[in-house]
Amino acid sequence: MTFEEFVEARLQALLRYAVMLTGDPHTAQDLVQETMIRAQLKWRRVATSQTPERYVKRMLTNAYVDLHRGSWLKRVVLRGFPSTLDRAVADHVDASVERDQMWAWLATLPARQRAALVLRYYEGLNDTEIADVLQCAVGTVRSSISRALATLRIQIVPAE
CATH class of the missing domain: 1.10.1740.10 (RNA polymerase sigma factor, region 2, helix turn helix motif)
Structure with a gap:
């Protein structure tokens, strides 16, 4: 080729x-x-x-x-990158609001964690393939994804 x-x-x-x-x-x-x-x-x-x-x-x-x-x-x-999570505009369609909100949440993550999430959930790669792309250990991939999801959970579910 x-x-x-x-x-x-x-x-x-x-x-x-x-x-x-x-x-x-x-x-x-x-x-x-x-x-x-x-x-x-x-x-x-x-x-x-x-x-x-x-x-x-x-x-x-x-x-x-x-x-x-x-x-x-x-x-x-x-x-x-946006510093606040309130980027959604009231007159947009719900899907646009959710997409904008997800962009804002992803923008708050460190680059390696964001890359790991994109490789997993957008590209559909498994841990071994992600480790190959990021040139790190499989355990590092798992911990990066775990930390990224924990950070996103905190942002999505506000503290009571």
Whole structure:
């Protein structure tokens, strides 16, 4: 498979995955573009792997995690993550409100926990596959998902 064939077949799926990770379509596009440039430069290595899509998805996930890590000089933030959970607008449809609320909740999670949740519930990967993408132990995946869900539970069910 050539790089061009891979891009034609998988670009939209990678973009959807990046949107789920970032919560912002513009950031997702930038992240996918940067990842695809890196993938093209390493295409021989990517193409010879057993699953090129998983290899590129790992590159994309690492780029997302690195986006929130490191020096502030490496980042230009034009729009920050929402600090409050009250983003829903009263005149929107219920589904839009729920979707916006979920984006707000996901935005409060650390990058690795958010990536683990997206890989589990959006991409449908099991613990071993997630560990492969995130390059960590299976136990780390389980604890990341557990902590993320605990954090979300606290946010969803307000303290009495």
